[in-house]
Amino acid sequence: MESLTNRKKVVSDKPMTLWEKIYLPAIISGMITTMRHMFRKRKTIKYPEEIREFAPVYRGQHVLKRDEQGRENCTACGLCAVACPAEAITMTSAERARGEEHLYREEKYAATYEINMLRCIFCGLCEEACPKEAVFLTDRLVPTYFERDNFTYGKDKLVEAIDQRIDITKRQHTGKRTQL
Amino acid sequence: MDTALLIEKSILVILLFLVSLGAAAYMTYFERKLAAWIQDRVGPDRAGPFGILQPIADGVKMFLKEDFIPAKADKWLFIIGPGIAMFTALITSAVIPWGPKLHLFGRDIVLQVADINIGILYVFGVISIGVYGIMIGGWASNNKYSLYGAIRASSQMISYELAMGVSAITIVLLSGSLSLTTIVEGQSDVWNIVYQPVAFLIFFICALAELNRAPFDLPECESELVGGYHTEYSSMKLGLYLFAEYTSMFVSSAIMAILFFGGYNFPGMSHFSGNTLAILGIAAFATKIFIFIFVIMWIRWTIPRFRFDQLMHLGWKSLLPLSLINLLVTGLVIAYKNGWF
Numbered sequence: 001m002e003s004l005t006n007r008k009k010v011v012s013d014k015p016m017t018l019w020e021k022i023y024l025p026a027i028i029s030g031m032i033t034t035m036r037h038m039f040r041k042r043k044t045i046k047y048p049e050e051i052r053e054f055a056p057v058y059r060g061q062h063v064l065k066r067d068e069q070g071r072e073n074c075t076a077c078g079l080c081a082v083a084c085p086a087e088a089i090t091m092t093s094a095e096r097a098r099g100e101e102h103l104y105r106e107e108k109y110a111a112t113y114e115i116n117m118l119r120c121i122f123c124g125l126c127e128e129a130c131p132k133e134a135v136f137l138t139d140r141l142v143p144t145y146f147e148r149d150n151f152t153y154g155k156d157k158l159v160e161a162i163d164q165r166i167d168i169t170k171r172q173h174t175g176k177r178t179q180l
Numbered sequence: 181m182d183t184a185l186l187i188e189k190s191i192l193v194i195l196l197f198l199v200s201l202g203a204a205a206y207m208t209y210f211e212r213k214l215a216a217w218i219q220d221r222v223g224p225d226r227a228g229p230f231g232i233l234q235p236i237a238d239g240v241k242m243f244l245k246e247d248f249i250p251a252k253a254d255k256w257l258f259i260i261g262p263g264i265a266m267f268t269a270l271i272t273s274a275v276i277p278w279g280p281k282l283h284l285f286g287r288d289i290v291l292q293v294a295d296i297n298i299g300i301l302y303v304f305g306v307i308s309i310g311v312y313g314i315m316i317g318g319w320a321s322n323n324k325y326s327l328y329g330a331i332r333a334s335s336q337m338i339s340y341e342l343a344m345g346v347s348a349i350t351i352v353l354l355s356g357s358l359s360l361t362t363i364v365e366g367q368s369d370v371w372n373i374v375y376q377p378v379a380f381l382i383f384f385i386c387a388l389a390e391l392n393r394a395p396f397d398l399p400e401c402e403s404e405l406v407g408g409y410h411t412e413y414s415s416m417k418l419g420l421y422l423f424a425e426y427t428s429m430f431v432s433s434a435i436m437a438i439l440f441f442g443g444y445n446f447p448g449m450s451h452f453s454g455n456t457l458a459i460l461g462i463a464a465f466a467t468k469i470f471i472f473i474f475v476i477m478w479i480r481w482t483i484p485r486f487r488f489d490q491l492m493h494l495g496w497k498s499l500l501p502l503s504l505i506n507l508l509v510t511g512l513v514i515a516y517k518n519g520w521f
Contacts, residue, residue: 027479027482027483030482030483031478031479031482033482034218034478034481035478037217037219037220038214038218040220041220042220042221042222043220043221044221044222046222046225
């Protein structure tokens with residue numbers, strides 16, 4: 001096979017030369033290397049004083065987005081649940097009743113929508129599968145609990161509050177997709 | 181006996197004891213810092229400014245740990261082991277001349293606890309007792325890993341002591357004396373390293389092996405023997421073993437400085453006299469010791485460990501013949517200079 005990198009090396013078992021057998025030149029060159037590292041900039045982040053920045057594309061706790069008018073984007077199509085490799089997402093759908101147009105954007109909506117955070121592997125495939133720009137992963141962390149039940153997040157925890165929108169601009173383009 | 185002399189020596193002994201222990205404690209701190217720097221890390225920096233109080237915190241931790249003695253261990257030997265290790269590490273410093281004479285309170289104070297005329301023999305004798313600390317500890321633990329570590333330590337020490345001794349003999353030939361003071365004073369113009377680079381190299385490598393330092397730290401190599409000879413040790417007994425290792429490192433750095441790098445001599449020495457000279461001499465000696473300690477640590481964090489057969493091969497088949505040839509050549513040159521041919 002043709003090698004893909006230039007790191008391939010032919011291994012040989014030829015006996016060491018006298019220069020190599022003395023060891024000292026190799027030891028000294030090794031010591032020069034470590035000496036160089038001694039003056040290099042430290043990469044340590046001193047945690048309590050200094051908190052490491054999350055990557056802009058960090059995949060943390062999910063959010064179910066609302067549109068500009070505060071209506072839930074999710075139509076309970078179930079594509080996220082199908083895409084989920086960990087089978088963490090469950091939902092039941094319901095039909096929008098008359099007078100609920102200000103709550104749900106389309107005629108069908110998720111009556112319940114649950115993500116089991118213990119099953120979730122935070123891969124982001126749900127977000128990729130979603131045709132309605134409804135589910136996104138954010139840079140928030142899922143906290144720890146003592147009871148397993150607490151890890152099953154329902155709509156009360158997942159849907160963003162109207163007055164406290166979750167910013168996902170860093171992660172993805174917001175709102176509607178540009179029309180093709 | 182002269183009372184003033186007794187007081188003087190007592191103060192010197194106590195001072196030396198404290199300095200050796202303090203140096204050993206701060207060497208642990210320095211070693212951790214150096215390891216961190218070499219590995220692009222920061223190292224201990226929580227206890228006090230820059231982590232200065234870390235050794236004290238470590239010491240307190242050691243004392244507060246449970247002092248455990250295994251049920252099947254030989255209780256008395258188990259206790260004596262770390263004691264011997266620490267004792268031998270400390271008493272080696274008795275014959276080291278730490279600096280030129282000080283003049284205080286109208287007295288000449290010799291900065292050496294005991295100027296015995298066989299200083300170098302004393303040092304070698306004490307160092308070879310040091311291996312008993314490790315051997316007894318490893319044997320008394322009644323643990324396979326400990327025993328293996330102890331066996332390795334003793335065979336390694338015996339193998340390397342030979343080459344070390346032979347290379348020290350070349351220095352003795354050169355200075356014509358076994359007294360460390362005479363050896364140091366003989367180097368006031370030219371340091372022995374100039375005449376004996378090969379002997380120094382052999383001595384240095386053997387010193388690393390005697391100290392059980394990397395790349396010869398087989399008696400306690402974690403990846404094979406858990407903790408080696410101190411696997412079963414805990415609390416301050418373990419602390420004593422570790423402390424003894426650092427103390428011996430301090431002392432053997434001092435001995436290498438004396439034998440090869442002129443001890444407290446420094447260039448431009450003739451321009452000073454009296455107490456100034458003494459203080460500068462002590463400072464020069466301390467600097468040399470520090471450089472040696474630094475290099476030993478630097479090597480530890482650079483080179484991987486030898487395999488045991490490689491270690492034996494190096495000791496018996498390379499270093500010993502090399503040191504013997506070196507001794508022979510030195511002897512011949514000295515004989516030629518004295519006009520024996």
